[in-house]
Amino acid sequence: MSVLNIDRPDCLNEEGIAIFRESVRKFLDQHAPESRAARWREKGVVDRPMWTEAADAGLLCLSISEQYGGAGGDYRHEVVLSEEIAKRGLGDFAISLHNAIVAPYIVNYGSEEQKKNWLPRMASGELVSAIAMSEPGAGSDLQGVRTTARREGNHYLISGQKTFISNGQTADIVVVVAKTDPALGAKGISLIVVETKDARGFQRGRNLGKLGLEGQDTSELFFDDVRVPTANLLGAEEGLGFVQLMQQLPQERLNIAVGGAAVIERALELTIAYVKERKAFGGRLIDFQNTQFKLAECKTEATVARVFVDRLIGLHLEGKLDAPTASMAKYWVTDLENKIVDECLQLFGGYGYMSEYPISHMYRDSRVQRIYGGANEIMKVLIARTL
Secondary structure, eight states: OOTTOOOOOGGGTSHHHHHHHHHHHHHHHHHOOHHHHHHHHHHTSOOHHHHHHHHHTTOTTTTSOGGGTSOOOOHHHHHHHHHHHHHTTOTTSTHHHIIIIIHHHHHHHOOHHHHHHHHHHHHHTSOOEEEEOOBTTBSSOGGGOOOEEEEETTEEEEEEEEEEEETTTTOSEEEEEEESOGGGGGGGEEEEEEEOTTOTTEEEEEEOOOSSOTTSOEEEEEEEEEEEEGGGBSSSSTTOHHHHHHHHHHHHHHHHHHHHHHHHHHHHHHHHHHHHHOEETTEEGGGSHHHHHHHHHHHHHHHHHHHHHHHHHHHHHTTOOOHHHHHHHHHHHHHHHHHHHHHHHHHHGGGGGSTTSHHHHHHHHHGGGGTTTSOHHHHHHHHHTTO
8 A cells, every 4th residue: 555545446456467566566676776777867768678678577568469479468557567667766768658659559550460560579679669749840739740751652751850759769660740741731640650770861869968857868850751661651541640649649648647646656655754754953854744734735635646547547448538538637647746746855855956866856857747748738728628
């Protein structure tokens, strides 16, 4: 039972899920200790062997059918993995992007040939994946992408620039959001898979320096008439990309909320332990009414977030999660995450500002949660449309 003293839903308490959670914990404790995570932050990238080790442990493509080399699990397994990574401050390792964001595009829209070609290699760690949506002039507004895919015979020539692409320096396979018919606006957007190895005209730009998540390779990608077979188009025809994105973004936004709720709980656990030990003015910090009231507020809000997120996990497992509700979770939980982490850092005092303390990393890493997956302001626009 966590610091919140509430039980998780039955679907997350089943014996098989509990056993899986314990296996994930053991794997992360063994393969991602703080010393290794510190090296990721220093180098700006998660070392490639970590992906192979995760594959060997059966953690890649968790919810993908065994028919395609996956683990044959479901979204609950992705939730467990995401939570355990968040609770250890290992957000630099973008395995959830690979598993629960990129792979579903291939599962849901790929042809049988595409699934057999890419999914087993994603599950084995041979291929690390990314999705290229954002551009220098288009972030949350996906209709504004300027990257084009011009058809020439049985190939597309992809040209454009992408930025803020997670796994950008590592990715062997990239789902590219491009306009196959710029005149049609959103209806001219398509998703095309690019295998980066030996792709003439493809170039990785800078591994971008960031406020947080320093160990995650977030990159610029450049496409200069990159020749890709038309067989790499996701979907039966061109122009389905925007619809495909809208159908998959609710899960991405729920993923962000799941991680945010886990970070909140970790912040509370660390802070409660700290204020029970730290002394000031002759007493423990926990004995001051201000400390008690602040943490009482945080625990109450964290409990509301946990119940809300768990309810949405259940809805998603039933196929009932809609985009506005996922947007509510994404914006509200990440706003709360930033608020609570900030309150907790304050209780650590000067030590909270020091990089050697986990709360400092959490403060920096949490900030992007309100931006990626669609800025929180866009989430409010989507919710407002239901009024």
